[in-house]
Amino acid sequence: GAGVSQSPSNKVTEKGKDVELRCDPISGHTALYWYRQSLGQGLEFLIYFQGNSAPDKSGLPSDRFSAERTGGSVSTLTIQRTQQEDSAVYLCASSLGGFTDNEQFFGPGTRLTVL
Amino acid sequence: AQKITQTQPGMFVQEKEAVTLDCTYDTSDQSYGLFWYKQPSSGEMIFLIYQGSYDEQNATEGRYSLNFQKARKSANLVISASQLGDSAMYFCAMTSFSGFQKLVFGTGTRLLVSP
Numbered sequence: 001g002a003g004v005s006q007s008p009s010n011k012v013t014e015k016g017k018d019v020e021l022r023c024d025p026i027s028g029h030t031a032l033y034w035y036r037q038s039l040g041q042g043l044e045f046l047i048y049f050q051g052n053s054a055p056d057k058s059g060l061p062s063d064r065f066s067a068e069r070t071g072g073s074v075s076t077l078t079i080q081r082t083q084q085e086d087s088a089v090y091l092c093a094s095s096l097g098g099f100t101d102n103e104q105f106f107g108p109g110t111r112l113t114v115l
Numbered sequence: 116a117q118k119i120t121q122t123q124p125g126m127f128v129q130e131k132e133a134v135t136l137d138c139t140y141d142t143s144d145q146s147y148g149l150f151w152y153k154q155p156s157s158g159e160m161i162f163l164i165y166q167g168s169y170d171e172q173n174a175t176e177g178r179y180s181l182n183f184q185k186a187r188k189s190a191n192l193v194i195s196a197s198q199l200g201d202s203a204m205y206f207c208a209m210t211s212f213s214g215f216q217k218l219v220f221g222t223g224t225r226l227l228v229s230p
Contacts, residue, residue, distance in 0.1 A: 031216060043206065043220035056217065091160065095216070102148065102216050106160035 002026070004107035006092050012113045013082055021077045021110045025094030032075050033095075033104060034067055038088035046090075049075065050097055082114045117142045119207050119221035126226050128197045135182070136192040136224045138207030144168075146212040149190040151181065154204040154223070163205075166190060168212075197228045 005024045013019050025032045034046040045059040049069040060066070064083075069075040079086055089111050093104040118141040128134040140149065151163040166174045166181045174181045182191040190209075194201055204225050208218040 033217060035218070042222050043208075043218075045217040045219070048217050050216070059217065089158065093160075093218075097216070102210065103150070103162050103165060104218060105162065106152075108157075108159055 004092055004094050004105055006090075006107040006110050008110060009108065010111045010113075012115065014115050015084060016081055018078065018080045019082055019112065021079075021090050021092075021112070023075045023077070023092030023094075023107060025073065025075070025092070026105055027073075029094035029096055029105075030072065031095045031097035031102070031104075032069055033093045034075070034077050035091045035093065036088045037091060037109070041088075043091075046077070079112075082112075084114050087112055087114045117144070117147070117209055117211060117219045119209055119219055121207055121221035121224050123224045124222075126224055128194075128226065128228055130199060130228055130230050131196055133193060133195045134197055134226065136194070136205050136207075136226065138190045138192065138221060140188050140190060140207075140209050142188075142209065142211065144211040144213050148210045148212065149181070149183070150208045150210070150218065151179070151190075151192045152206045152208060153201075154206060156203070160206075164192065194226075199228050199230065202226060202228045 007022045030051045032049045048056040064080045067077045089109040091109045092107045095104045120139045147168045149166045153161045164176045164179045180193045204223045207221045
């Protein structure tokens with residue numbers, strides 16, 4: 001079946017502009033996660049959605065970052081007024097949402113470059 | 116808070132030999148899961164193996180096995196009969212079962228398999 005998909009695969013933007021990154025999770029997966037991978041910070045958790053529960057936003061680095069998940073499926077990560085330090089690969093993952101053996105399946109990522 | 120430590124930035128192994136990638140973790144949770152992911156140069160994160168804190172037996176998946184020593188808080192990955200295609204970054208990660216299911220990653224180990 002189809003895996004996690006993300007779009008765009010690459011995004012180049014100018015400092016100060018807003019960007020939207022999209023994630024389509026695996027059908028039937030109730031949990032969705034956003035991570036960021038950068039050279040300086042490694043792999044960092046950003047935000048987590050589980051069903052209809054309030055999302056865990058504890059990893060968002062600033063209020064310029066926000067995410068939503070519509071209809072329990074597709075998610076959009078929005079970065080407002082982008083800064084050069086936002087340049088990274090943004091990874092989305094989804095899982096069945098159980099409490100054990102909760103393997104997360106990752107998408108190919110969106111490489112964001114802020115000039 | 117949870118923490119994963121991978122002390123080997125790079126490892127070299129010859130084809131067909133076995134290699135061990137080290138991972139230690141720190142958590143105050145009683146129930147947790149440990150994961151290994153492989154990231155080839157293409158950038159995708161590929162799930163390899165999972166170990167639950169309550170599992171008494173070490174996990175195995177084909178050529179991958181996880182050497183789980185709970186008292187020492189270590190979860191080393193053993194790759195047997197290395198192949199050229201095993202050259203990649205390897206990340207150890209953990210999640211707690213007591214709260215949200217985010218993954219906490221180590222800094223990774225780059226494995227190079229030579230012919």
